[in-house]
Amino acid sequence: METDESDVFVHRLKELTDEEKQRLEAQNSRLIPEAKAQKLEREAKRHWDIFYKRNETKFFRDRHWTTREFQELINFNPEQKIVFLELGCGVGNMLFPLVEEGFDNFYFYACDFSPRAVEFVKSNKLYDPSKMSAFCADLTTEELFENVPEGSVDIASLIFVLSAVQPASWGRVARTAWRALRPGGTLLFRDYGRYDMAQLRFKPGHKIADNFYMRQDGTRSYYFTEEELANVFTSAGFEILENSYVQRRTVNFKEGVDVPRIFVQGKYKKI
Ligand SMILES: C[S@@+](CC[C@H](N)C(=O)[O-])C[C@H]1O[C@@H](n2cnc3c(N)ncnc32)[C@H](O)[C@@H]1O
Numbered sequence: 001m002e003t004d005e006s007d008v009f010v011h012r013l014k015e016l017t018d019e020e021k022q023r024l025e026a027q028n029s030r031l032i033p034e035a036k037a038q039k040l041e042r043e044a045k046r047h048w049d050i051f052y053k054r055n056e057t058k059f060f061r062d063r064h065w066t067t068r069e070f071q072e073l074i075n076f077n078p079e080q081k082i083v084f085l086e087l088g089c090g091v092g093n094m095l096f097p098l099v100e101e102g103f104d105n106f107y108f109y110a111c112d113f114s115p116r117a118v119e120f121v122k123s124n125k126l127y128d129p130s131k132m133s134a135f136c137a138d139l140t141t142e143e144l145f146e147n148v149p150e151g152s153v154d155i156a157s158l159i160f161v162l163s164a165v166q167p168a169s170w171g172r173v174a175r176t177a178w179r180a181l182r183p184g185g186t187l188l189f190r191d192y193g194r195y196d197m198a199q200l201r202f203k204p205g206h207k208i209a210d211n212f213y214m215r216q217d218g219t220r221s222y223y224f225t226e227e228e229l230a231n232v233f234t235s236a237g238f239e240i241l242e243n244s245y246v247q248r249r250t251v252n253f254k255e256g257v258d259v260p261r262i263f264v265q266g267k268y269k270k271i
Contacts, residue, residue: 187269
């Protein structure tokens with residue numbers, strides 16, 4: 001086996017070395033000016049759309065870990081009809097592995113605010129309009145409910161999406177997910193964790209605010225603590241089933257890569 005991936009779930013924040021502390025401190029030497037930060041917010045959708053124009057479907061890997069991590073996706077009576085909603089679906093890296101695994105009793109909704117991403121989903125050879133519906137929606141607005149009836153969804157997912165949203169709008173996104181779910185429905189969550197190596201790598205000139213950065217291509221990324229997420233989702237009306245850091249090591253022996261990553265994973269139930 002050439003690649004080995006393992007996840008360890010922990011409830012403590014990564015401890016920084018002195019060198020890592022210095023790197024984080026250096027990021028403060030040149031912050032993004034307020035006017036530019038506001039422009040990035042106004043143009044968030046455009047930057048993601050350009051991202052997909054440039055990268056097409058080649059950037060993110062298919063998320064084959066979802067059924068391992070989220071047993072909610074497989075633990076139910078196979079006769080039962082399940083309505084699944086992917087919030088911020090990108091080009092379908094979570095959706096299509098589920099379709100391929102033969103989730104025949106699922107109806108899939110998939111939305112993203114990038115029109116190009118949604119077009120890639122719709123032109124995928126596995127896209128079947130009788131079993132799924134992909135559409136554009138900005139999760140910080142009411143747009144989702146033009147396509148999804150409130151309270152109709154059994155399982156929703158928010159995978160590496162909230163980090164792309166400015167902190168002031170997290171509550172609106174959480175509330176959108178809450179309104180879409182039926183009572184008892186579950187939101188599955190994974191995103192970047194505090195002091196992930198990608199956060200430590202940002203050079204001066206990229207920091208917008210505490211733990212919030214601009215990448216070279218104008219897309220943005222936040223690095224969460226588990227407490228912040230617990231706060232966002234309980235404030236939106238969810239009960240927390242699971243909420244912790246995931247330390248993931250991806251070792252690729254052939255390419256000599258050994259990368260420790262820090263994510264946060266949560267399962268939140270609508271009560
Ligand atoms: C890092 S990608 C993850 C895509 C996908 N969930 C996956 O796991 O491959 C983040 C996605 O969130 C989408 N996004 C960011 N802000 C959004 C918003 N306010 N409303 C809808 N989608 C948004 C972006 O267009 C992008 O496709």
